[in-house]
Amino acid sequence: MHTTTQSLSALQSYADLSCARQELLQAFWQDILSSSSTHGTPATLEALLEYAYRLASVVGQIPPQAMAIVLSIDSSNFARYKQTQTFTHIMQALDSMLCASNLTSDSLVAMQALQCAILACESPKRIQESLELMRHIIATGLCDIQRAKRLFTMLEICFSQDKKIAPSLESTSRNISTKALEDEFSSIASALESAIPHTKPALDTAKAKLQNKGFSIGVAGVLSAGKSSFLNALLGKSVLGTSTIPETAALTILHYGQSECAEVEFFTPQELAQHKSSDTLTNEQKALLEMGQKAIACEELAHYTSANHKSGFYSLVKQVKLALPLAFLQNNVEIVDTPGLDDPVRIREELTKSYIQQCDMLIYVMNASCAATQKDMDFILESLIGGHLARILVVLTRADLLSGKELESSLNYTRQSLQQELQKARYDGDIQALLDSIDFIPVSSLFALGYKTDDKDIIAKAQAQGFTLEQTGLPKVQAYLESMLFGDNAPKQRDLLYSAYRGVLLELDTARQNIELQQRIMQANSEDRHKIAQELRDKNEKLKESMHKAHKQLETLASDFMQYLHELLSLINAHLNAHIQRLFTQLYDDAIYEYAKNAKPSKERVESIINQSLQDSYHDLMREYKYKVAKKLRTLNELTLSTNASLPLDTPLAMPIITHPDNSAAITTLASTLALAVLELNNAHSKNSQEKLRASLQELLRTQLGDFTHLLTQENTRIQGLLEQSLAAYTKAQENALQEMIAHNLSTLESTLAKQSSPSDIQALESTFATIQSLHNEVQMILKALR
Template sequence: MDEFLTQIWGINKLYLDLTKSLQLDSKSSAIVLSCSEKNYDRYISLESFCEIFKSLNLKTDLFDIQTAQVGVINAISHLQISRSEVLAHLKTLSKNEIISDDEFENITKFINSLKLIDDESQTKIEDISVGDIFHHNINVLNEAYFKLKELNLNPNLDKRLDLAYQSALNSQFYLSVTGVINAGKSTMLNALLDLKLLGTSNIPETANLTLLKFSQNQSAKVHFWSEDELKTLGIEENAPAKNIIEIKPEELKTYTTAKNEISKFVKLVELGANAEFLKDNICIVDTPGLDDAVVLREELTKKFMHESDFNIHLMNAAQSATKKDMEFIKNFLKYGKSGGFVVVLTHIDALSQKELNDVIIYTKRSIASELESSGFSSNLINSVEFFMVDSLNRVGIDKLKNYLYEKFFGKNSLKAQIILFGYKKELNFVIKALKDEFEFELSALGGSKFELENELDILKKENLNLKNGLERFKFELKTAFLKLDYSNLEAFSSIKTISTIIKDRVINDVVYANKNKKKLDFERIFMIVQGGFNDLILDVFRELKFLVSKDIEALSETLALEFEAFNKIEVGGFDIKAYLDENLLKVDYTTLQTRLLKLIQNERNLAHLPSQVQELFDEFLKAIDIKSSLVLLANDCTSEFKTLLENGALTYENELKNKIKTLEENANKSEQNSQQMSQKSQTIREKLETISQVSKRISQC
């Protein structure tokens, strides 16, 4: 530490108490550490810099600045300030040219060299408050990330490490908030965020779906409906040129008030706010309300809710358990897939404690009754938490906030566990690869020149065998890809039989009615046609998915047996229903039913009717172009498998090339004196020890 301070302050470095520690956020810590003899005069003229020292009851003279730097360094060493976050903020200062590249490199090198408190003296997980477990573990994993970055990774591992870090850093937690009009959503959200953000004159009217995210400075974006969505809304006008525009928050009223023509094009509004609750990548979806008259906007609301990690439903305590509330809660409990559900009773100041208790009891009973009447277990109500708030006076707000924070980041949070598991998995993969690489280098250094050259010859032969094997593998891969080509789909005779099957069902009904001299039930005919096509189309897609899965499984087993370097590859599941909902055009049966009705009514000769109905159904199937959707499905099902095979071949080839390169380098340097070899061995052992320590820390998460 003393050496670092001397380096940045030169002759102006003062004698200080090097044991001092202080509490400061990571962004301010980065700014404090970046102050030096070179930029001191410029920094003390900045109001933001002076505010940091004012909050610490310190002056901006040389003594207090250097004292603050000592405090920050000690706090980082004792894990009171996150080293990874400080490094990230320093990088931002460098990008914005506030500090030079050399200054950034020097400070970063020093911070990374700091010895953190060892594992034995660290706070145990069970001693950490429940809501802090996730962030504690993320900080530990981030420390591991930066430690591994110091070990001069090869480009592939370095990229993989960065992707894991960015994925964890950018993981979002979504919270949807619903409620009927006058439930008090805006007031409650303002209290939750500690900001007067919603319900003000420059914020969108309640008809708009609003997405709230963290931002250092207040910001706003407007998302517009697409051309197709506008047509669904019944608006026969051109959509705005850009799908998304960024505007000043005070301009929002222009886009959201019904008085302005452009408001009808607005899909949703995205607001950025500097709120503490949003800092941990929490995004709030403020829905327009359950009683939204616009169907497409209601569908958008449902989509956000379905994808959210948690949902809050607000009810006015004095008007709770309305029919709309009950219907929504019942359906959510039956079909909702989010991580949790909370009912918040608002405006509790208008009721006594006894009345509030009665409201909760009545609401629970009403929901249980609704569930039982629909054939579902009334026990589903036990998964709902109830909170009571008076948002204006902040009664119950902190309790709700703490509950949500625990659900997002506590030890039982599935989303938090998934993020940590993925991060740990990637870090451990890199650790294993580095360990293998360094141990190989170490063993190579221990051999004589003759041994190294002999091993090099063996590896060259292995490399030649690998190249021959790779050529054979690529040939087999090419053959495998041909087997996974479903572009013609001639084997799928079931597509051709769809119209025949449904035609036979229709003709049988017509013949039966005619034979028994009964009036033909056209409603039944239409149900046969629409239900039949929907079911048979889904069956065709399932049949193709089953065929593709079997082909992939067979090829995977064959390649794994023939090429030992390639393990049997597992490919994830595929949701056919979800795929059809997203990719298959919505089938409109109106025209088909009209033409079928006309055909049956006008055709007097029943002998001609089957061929005419068959022709009508064949024409309908051709129009919706099932084959193109099947080809897309086959491509989506096989693309991941193909990529995994190609990456497997490339990874194995690169591993061997790296081994050969290492041995060649060591063979050429074998004439160097033993001291140099010993020093290199010692460096590698130190790296292995670092990896071992990092691995141990990761295992404790």
């Protein structure tokens, strides 16, 4: 311990090392020792700190991106990092310093020493920037989540203890007012438009997008979970029909309108053919399909959307758009009441799932007395893992029918069920972090609506049960939505601001480059002007080369992803073998049990075992498949953006939506066919030949489940095709953006070469450049704060 203190003291001579920093280094060293592999680690912390002392002078030169990579490295991933080009560049930049410290660039000790130097010397602000970037690395699976969490905790403790360093590790960007940034955006846009008039169209587009503030809230749940009743309470009026049996039979989009009106959109004949024969339609129903859509009064809504109405129109309706003059829906807030997840019209359930993949927020409604069904769990996990939702609000309805103790029990059971399902899905991320992104609020919709509409009878019933408006749970839901929609840290608000400012930064970059070019040309003689022209042509050629290189990298990424899909299918098939073995054990043990009684397994029993086993196996395997593909797609998207960082298009690759095809009917048919074959085997054997039954049954299951495997490969093929289409469209968009940039460069060159410049022109250009440079610096600072 004495030698360690001496080393810490040595570091203190140049970094003013505090006690908190000393404790941080000690904790970091203990974490290294407790890791699974410590090969190459020096015997003492003293040796590591001696190396760190020599490397400390270069710490301030390491950019946050590189620092994030360095802090992400440990003994478990070091070999993988060494193979990357980014790591090689970092180590080459430090090579001379490492050699002077008797370290080699491929040494884990060198990394650990550099990590110690960062933790000892770097400012909290710079470390925080690196940690924000490090979270992206964690998302790709390159960094161990638990190890990262320990590092985050160490730093938080260190910086909260040492007041001289920082009051806390919390980024100051969290306290930025989005309203102030919206106002500032208008000011920046006006200044840029005045300086560079031709930027007006792009700026108008950015301002319109920022002002639009569209926010989409999906409301989902199984049939009769109370979605419509809850929404009526939230909206403060009985807008949607409610019933004790399934009522909402269409996707209903609620948006703001100055007066109430509705528009019904019907399925196309081709879409309808997937779930309903056109031969059974009446002439009136066929006429509606030919119309495609129809404007109706809100009072007629049930005529088209209710599964209980005698018209039967509900099976023809794809979705309904309902305009309402409600303040809650202003500012482009959109609420979508979805059909039940167990909707008998399969295409409508898939429509619901597809929509939820794209919405900004999900409210998932469960009946508190029968929450956390398998259907509930599957859908929530699909939405969390496969979508881009930051948070999910689970609303437990009919809370007034349960006691406080029963309600708490229902909440606990739901949380535990989600955790178990994540474990079953082999989710290898931070399960607790995922659970923390789900909020639970119990609600009494009936009593809440009574208070909202001032219904004296319902209010009397509510008060008789001790329910005030606050106790109905609705005010908590409203406060939650308020924070998500309009708060300074509302995710959607920050994303919109980031997108708008990013667009302005691209315009400023282009303007700055153009002005620099014009300045050079104005100040050049005739010969130099021709040299500048050639330089610009060469630059355009390099842009083309960069595009070609980026496309090759995209092709490599796509090829790697397709290979991953192929390997994943092999993995799923391997897991399928375990499910088949479990089915074999069930069928064989059942047969032996019946043979012992001189009987044979019944047809109903065998069909039940096979159907339930195949259904469970399919959903378990698809859940695992969806999670792994979704995770890989997120990694692919991040790699795509980094690959194309130097190119003009600032649009992410459109990723395919991963669905979870039900296939219940196909599995039931397969189970019936397999059951007949198993029954034939059972009848051909008895107690005396049960060992022969074992071999025959195993062979039968192996050969008869090819169709089941095919069901698992269909989604693989679909995603592969969609991704190929997305990559082709993305590549084409990049090419178009590049051509526009090249054409603009040439146009600027030609107009500047032809222009005769005066001293006043040069002075005006210098003034414009100063304005552009100032705006550029400001926008860069804002973007850094937003991220």
